[in-house]
Amino acid sequence: MSDLEVRQLRYFVAVAEELHFGRAANRLGMAQPPLSRAIREIERQLGVTLLERTTRRVALTAAGEVLLRDARTALAAVTAAGRRAQHAGRSEPTLRLAMKADYDGGLLPQILAAYRAEPAALPLQFVLGGRAQQEPALRDGRADIALLQRPFDDRGLDVEPLLTEPRLLAVAATDPLTAHEQLHLADLKGRFLPDGRAADREDLPPVRATGPGPDGQPARQPRQLDLAQIFNLVELGDSVWFPPASIVRRHPRPGIVHRPVVDLPPLQLALAWPQESHSPAVAAFVRTACEVAAATAPMGTGMATATGT
Amino acid sequence: MSDLEVRQLRYFVAVAEELHFGRAANRLGMAQPPLSRAIREIERQLGVTLLERTTRRVALTAAGEVLLRDARTALAAVTAAGRRAQHAGRSEPTLRLAMKADYDGGLLPQILAAYRAEPAALPLQFVLGGRAQQEPALRDGRADIALLQRPFDDRGLDVEPLLTEPRLLAVAATDPLTAHEQLHLADLKGRFLPDGRAADREDLPPVRATGPGPDGQPARQPRQLDLAQIFNLVELGDSVWFPPASIVRRHPRPGIVHRPVVDLPPLQLALAWPQESHSPAVAAFVRTACEVAAATAPMGTGMATATGT
């Protein structure tokens, strides 16, 4: 039996995600009949049924579930191979760091300064993006290393914890909550984070609509809000927020008050990079960053009590 | 830029491994000109030079090195996707365990007995093979779980150490070494293991020829020897060997004597399985095996002193 082709994997993933041949074909920019044929051909090659289909319903079989998961990782691996080779061939090599802007525990300036002194250092390039983009960027070769909030899916990645930083409650200065000097999560019942999650159960998915999306429909997926938008919502009393101490320090803002929350899990930042990376630049960055973090950690945690405005 | 195709990856790997277009084309079962074109096309797509070629010499560039490594893992991921889906589609699902025959620390019978009592258990199927085949079998979807000797390349795998078992020196009963009740590695200087490695430095590659290969040429890669062959070489005084205690127990053999070697690293066995595995059968097997190993470990290590014949 011969290997599947990348094209076949992409087709299958599209159908498995849409569970609808017409929509999947549309997404792939092709007509429906050749897509149906292609899926049949995959099933024939593997000798396995991947989709139960009637003319009214398409559903994944157990084998289909397995293939969907493995096909996604295989596709990411193929994309990564091309991108990494492409990047390695550049005449001026760089180290591409994926991170969420400002989520560096305040350490990045020092890390960069120390890193630039390393002999194996390369010029840095930043791949900014929200949590949802960073880890895929690492997997498909758009970034060489990432500074990520835990927890994240670390399959196929090497991880080095960097620092743990307390988070604070950010709330409008006019809010009655400011009367307390410190709070518990239970005090936040009925409050919402800017992305619509319940403030006292941020582990659960969003439960509040976050305004209409670009198409006028209520947004199902919360839009990615930038810092200015978040501050605005907090200052207006619409939402509360849990910024890490380093962001509070970096963006002082009258009209917003900060309070410690005793049972709020801290922000954990870690470096992650592909296991197959053999780049000395990555190794040097990891080493440098860990040294800087170890030397600075006590100071960083000390900021936990620097609250209020 | 679009993804590379599986075919392109295979072509590149062949050329990068052979460093010779003609041989690579031959290995791929095709003519040389289309292969040359295909490689050029890859370089055009990526905008990167992968191979420095004159008519007399082909060499990998840095980008080529990167692509070779990543292409191999990507190909394994694609193969694995197909194979796992294929296996998941079987009407009678099984758990495929990769292992080297007899390298189970003597625990396998008990593990199997306990595993069969598990509710999530599936019928077992064995994928037997030497060290070099087990770990790739796991990566490309031919096996669901493996019982491996450490150390091995654990990238992309989840690992659970199972047991550590002492190894003994196996030597011909007529050998003068049998005069000592226990030995050091240094005593084995000048002796060889059945595969041609120096007995006092088994971490180094083979230094002694191990007889002609099937083609009459001296074998560069030592052939895989089976237990009977190994015993024979040892009994004849040609080689010494380091069997783990459980194998000594299982295959008593007059004519071969066993002695402890104080500074010989023990055999470490671990279970490994693909990180992306979500199979309850794998989870159940790991749990069961660990329980059995934990319950049996003291007895297993106690066998360390059961030497001689």
Place this chain on the structure above:
DNA sequence: GATCACTCATACCCGCAGGGTATCAGTGGT
């Protein structure tokens, strides 16, 4: 329960990507 809307499968056609053969053109050894 007949009709209808929806959607997946089948039939048939076509263009081009990818492979083959013949040959050219460097390169390094003798």
Place this chain on the structure above:
DNA sequence: ACCACTGATACCCTGCGGGTATGAGTGATC
């Protein structure tokens, strides 16, 4: 200087992947 070796180029051709038209099964509606 010649020769053997090997990668590149030129050109042809076949088969595969995609398009269009249409059939056929399914589930909801009245």
